[in-house]
Amino acid sequence: MQSFGVTLHKNTGVWNFMLQVTKIDTFSGHRDCVYALQPSAEDKYFYSAGGDGMIVKWDLTRPDWGDVVAQVPASVYALAFDTTQNQLWVGQNYEGIQVIDPLEKRVVASAQLTTAAIFDIVFFENQAFLALSDGVVIVMDRQAFAVRKHIKASQQSARCISINALTREIAIGYSDNYIRVFGIDELDLRHTWEAHSNSVFSVCFSPDGRYLLSGSRDAHLKIWDVANGYALHQDIVAHLFAINHLTYSPDQRLFASCSMDKSIKLWDATTFRLLKVIDRARHAGHGTSINKLLWTSFHNQLISASDDRRISVWDIKTN
Template structure:
């Protein structure tokens, strides 16, 4: 169903962030190194260091031929892939930025992180439009509903906070996890919201009412990422327990465990980030072991 294809070495320190480009087979990685790296899935090889960075990178986000880079310093940079240059760098937060998203329908950029504040920026000139305090402590993760009517924030205080995207008003708080919420994802057809936490559990929240439907004891330790396959009814999770798991998106049945023990090959440390290639042929994973791994759907 899914198997290890390639390990791409090169990073010297833990890797925290991955993002796809629109261009076929190009993706980016970054972390505790001094640069953002470009890779090719077509050649299964390193391409080049795309841009230097001034501090560790905790998140990457790609939109409209621009790469958004969120740093430990609280700054974000925007790299224009057409111009092949950094077009702006903004000191957005006083503490590290953990997540960046774009709201296509509003032409807005959203940043958040360790200071608990959420900043909204114009994608036209990267000026700040609005800022609000979503939590008193870290906001670790953001999920945008597919229709861009709602946005969910996963917080260190174990709450999930749902806001209306029209005016950024608070819609409701979801209490279910006992520990910090570290990963969030909406079902691509907005059937449910799924959350992962330091409590190692997945929680499935119904939509539109956000009732808790199911709790899945998914991993041994913190669940760092949740990624839905672009076309097939699966999602993958990655964890501090050094494993990736592939699940049925309809009934939450576990299909496959990818780790050293089960697959004979895998990450040796925490897996911080996973993404599917745009065509869904590959799952890309990375983490504290400094390796970028490519897994192929069979």
């Protein structure tokens, strides 16, 4: 770790001039850790949820304003915005799913699908994929709000999901350290491998579909070559502690990682080089684990959510 810290410092020195990071705002109001972020139909709004069961709508132009659109009786790790219906799917831990109309602030549908924790919800075409703590991935018809299939490929938690629309594949990261890739249409298992030495917390296909990025409790960022049977392309000791989330910028030139080590790191999406470190010492960042990121198209602002109950907004400019 120490030798890699020196390398990071060198890379940061070389590449920092390319990026300018400014903390714009801090949104506070949650009474517990914030675990989930989702965009809205309008790019200046976004939604958050966390351990307090509150689902809050925020306005990026008004940091002093937050509107509670729903309150559920359990903590929320997974939140997904359905752009086709302008509805929020809320994964209530041990309570199932609620679908909420955030404008009317009412429950549209609900189902006690599971008594397990729900870690991720991802939409693709007319399907919804739910990753559960009991190792099951539930596949639903989202218009009919009906279960289509249960996929049980591990005895340990399914933690994260990413879709490759080009290859029509879905990658799922598990707490058994494995990544498993299924075909979207037949839901057939196509690839499985031990990707990390600890739980896989985030998987993210590159926008061009060439690579699958994964982040783990082992603090490694790994890049997998999709066309080459998911062969390892690069292995980077990216953080000091667990990597919780990975996301790409709207222009696809950068991606970001966030970690339990309280930092956000910005990376070149082509070379996978570290460009910038955002932390408390240099940028008045979060004081505890950063759980989720949302990179918006609203002035290229990056949003981060943390165990410190706060949501920070970062302006990212390239020189």
